[in-house]
Amino acid sequence: MIKAVKVAMAVGMAVVLSACGGAEEAVKVKDTLVVGQGADAKTLDPHATNDQPSSRVAVQIYSQLVETDKDMNIVPGLAESWKSLDDKTTQFVLRKGVKFHNGEELKASDVKFTLEAMIASPTVAHIVSAIDSVDIVDEYTVNVITKEPFGPLLYHLTHTAASILNEKAVKAAGDAYGQQPVGTGPYQFVDWAVGDRITLKAFDDYYGGKQAIPNVVFRNIPEGTNRAIALETGEIDIGYDLEPIDKDTVRNKENLALVEEESFSVAYLGFNTQKAPFDNVKVRQAISYAINADDIVEAVLMGAGAPSSSPIGPKVFGYNPEIDRYQQNFDKARELLAEAGLPDGFKTTIWTNDNPTRVQIAQVLQAQLRQIGIDMSIEVVEWGAFLDGTSRGNHDMFILGWVTVTGDADYGLYALFNSATHGGAGNRSFYSNAEVDQLLNQARTSIDAAERKELYGKVQVILQNEVPTFSIYDQYQNIGIQKNVLGFSMAPAGHHKLRGVSFAG
The missing domain is CATH 3.90.76.10 (Dipeptide-binding Protein; Domain 1)
Known part of the structure; x- marks a missing residue:
């Protein structure tokens, strides 16, 4: 019996051809894991940004x-x-x-x-x-x-x-570090085609052991439906944050799996509280009474979330389950607008990044606010420009999410609502309240868990009354994945680690 073995190396896979008794069989061995996410990283300097795509x-x-x-x-x-x-x-x-x-x-x-x-x-x-x-x-x-x-x-x-x-x-x-990152992690930086993809390779000397998959590519695929299509065609192995409309398609494919879990993320509507008329709490409350979050969860998310009453989700330490949600009440909303001196409503804009789900949420909000005389136009802004603009306070209203990465209320509340964190540090509503500052500072300096929980509960009561942000829903996260990808698990914060992931066979 004669064996002839040829090994042809190509980016993304190795093809091994073996002949036995004249019969040839091609065995494809993948050496690259391709991950699709909805936006490109902003920088890979962890001190220069705090956004999800970069952190992933x-x-x-x-x-x-x-x-x-x-x-x-x-x-x-x-x-x-x-x-x-x-x-x-x-x-x-x-x-x-x-x-x-x-x-x-x-x-x-x-x-x-x-x-x-x-x-x-x-x-x-x-x-x-x-x-x-x-x-x-x-x-x-x-x-x-x-x-x-x-x-x-x-x-x-x-x-x-x-x-x-x-x-x-x-x-x-120097200033180029964000494009030349050096860490101790399982994968090291190779190159970055801005707007398209980031390529990493396994680090031979990783203290946790070399990874089974030699290469990882993060693809920038803004449209969720396109991420689902890329999964179906095999262009990507993992797709983050699929659109609700595509979930069943992925779930029903024989070679794909859909994983959906609760996360630490809350989606919210933010107000620029330093800009009229949103500097008036009655205007913010009026808008809150005009919103029906159940419609958004049902129509846009197709059930992949739960209407929220707090900036932190139920899985986060310090969550207050006793806070009531705003229930849609157009009469109450119009009454509050009149008390604010705006009986005929007003014109405004809302910013969202080029995320289809957020655009659809903005469209639902647009229709709901129209019922109380608010004429709201929607501006879809590129992700980097969105982050820069909202950090400078150029917006009226905006849609964003916040992930309580640490699982502790301090991270979920301090960054978004403390007077010291205006702008890019998290407080894009530019909210200031001396009592909230005091409670947050008291809670973070306590090492008594029960006391901390009580203090965070009080903060959430104040925030629900003053609504610098309107919490729309507690977000479920999902991924679509090829069934031959093994060892992947989701992180509640959304920063999924690829350490330990391998291909079947």
Whole structure:
């Protein structure tokens, strides 16, 4: 018997041809996982942005001191252990021998550099603003000291923005670092065709072991239906955030699976509270009474969500289940507009990014607000311009989502509603309330879980009355996936890690 073996390597797959007794069989072995998501990353510098598309790529490149497991328990990351030295000091002991993608070894100096740079970042400083100093004990030991006791510290350090950077790489790249990222994660950056795709490759020296899939490509496919089509044709292996109308199609394909789970995400309508007439609480309340969120969940989401009464979802620590939702009441809405001096309504605009679901939500809101005399035009804005414009306050109203990444109410409420986080840090409604500031600060400095929960409950009551944002629905997240992709699991925050994923066969 004669065997002839030819190996032809091509980007994306290897084709092995074997002949036995004259019969040839082609065996295709995929070496690239292709993921489709709805927007391109903005930057891969975790200190320069806090958006979901960027974080979904960054989480493959970087690692954090600590991580959360599927049950949101804190587990080791780059730190193999940690302990509290007192109520303000937490000591982390790093794994030895961890390599960055540039070959440098992880040291305590990198942790100090990262957290101090994070504190200096206007975009993500709010996540670690409780930290007073970072002290190096030795090359592999670091103390993180907070200004006051800070209950959610470990959860905040699991955030993608708290990814540990290599000081040498950041300084060498300068302003270009966001396009030349260097981490300790399972995949390292290869190249970026802006607006199209980001290519990564498995890092041979990853401390958690080399990955089974050598290459990962993130494709920018804005239309959800196009992501579903790409799944059907095999162009992509995983499609994030499919449109409701496409879910059954994917679910019913023999080679595909649809996975849908509750998330930490809430979709909301934001008001620019520093711009008339939205600086008047009665106008915001009037709009809230004009909205029927059940219609949005049923007609747009096709049931993939639940009408919300809070900026944080039921799975988040600190959620207050006792808050009533606004129920559609056009008479009450018109009455409030009249009390605000606008009996005939007004003209305004709403911004949304080029996300089909959000555009449809805007269209439903447009029809509902028309019933109380509000003539609202819809402006669809490219994602990067949307983030920049809303951070500057150029909008009237906007549709956005917020993911309480850490699973703790501090992250879900502080960034969106504290006076210190106006703009890109999260508070795009530019809301300020001294009592809310006080309650949020008191809750984050407490290490008593029951007290923290009570304080966050009070904050949610105030927010539901003053409605700087109207919480539309608690969002379910979904992915479509080829059935030959094994080991993938969804993260409640939406930053799904591809670590450990493989192909069948």
